[in-house]
Amino acid sequence: xAEKTVPARAQDKVPLSxxxxxxxxxxxxxxxxxxxxxxxLVVKADLPGVDKENLDVRVEHNLLTIRGKAAHTAPxxxxxxxxxxxxxxxxxxxxxxVDQSKISAELKHGVLTLNLPKAEEAKPRxxxxxxx
Numbered sequence: 001x002a003e004k005t006v007p008a009r010a011q012d013k014v015p016l017s018x019x020x021x022x023x024x025x026x027x028x029x030x031x032x033x034x035x036x037x038x039x040x041l042v043v044k045a046d047l048p049g050v051d052k053e054n055l056d057v058r059v060e061h062n063l064l065t066i067r068g069k070a071a072h073t074a075p076x077x078x079x080x081x082x083x084x085x086x087x088x089x090x091x092x093x094x095x096x097x098v099d100q101s102k103i104s105a106e107l108k109h110g111v112l113t114l115n116l117p118k119a120e121e122a123k124p125r126x127x128x129x130x131x132x
Contacts, residue, residue: 027089030066040098040117048110049073049085057105057114064092064103066112097121 035042047055049070056067070085072078094100099119106113 025087027067027087029090030068030088032090040115043092043112043114043116045088045090045112045114046110047088047107047112050088050107050110050112052107055107055112057112059094059100059103062094062100064094064114064116066090068112 030045030047032043032045035044045066047066047068047070049072050068051071051073054069054071056065058065066088068088070087072085094116097119099117102117104115
């Protein structure tokens with residue numbers, strides 16, 4: 001599985017002197033850990049502030065896309081804020097060794113866990129020997 005880089009969009013490169021008429025949607029790359037198990041790959045992505053309703057995980061044309069929108073969960077309007085939450089976006093290119101129809105996802109405490117099982121043809125198998 002290789003990461004598919006996403007080129008910077010032209011609208012993200014706004015000159016400092018220009019007037020902003022609407023807020024630009026910006027994304028950052030969430031940090032991920034990828035583990036290989038006997039059954040496939042496990043991808044863990046940190047997505048703080050993202051809940052199930054604001055998370056989109058999909059596979060199209062061998063491309064795994066993770067897109068999440070973070071939101072503050074505190075009640076009321078903020079009086080003072082030192083940081084703003086941003087949206088997350090990351091893509092990975094999958095190969096034929098991943099069974100894309102059996103990918104599963106779980107979001108718990110801001111950590112997305114994806115299980116990408118190996119395709120049957122990619123799993124190692126034992127060959128029985130005949131001794132004569």
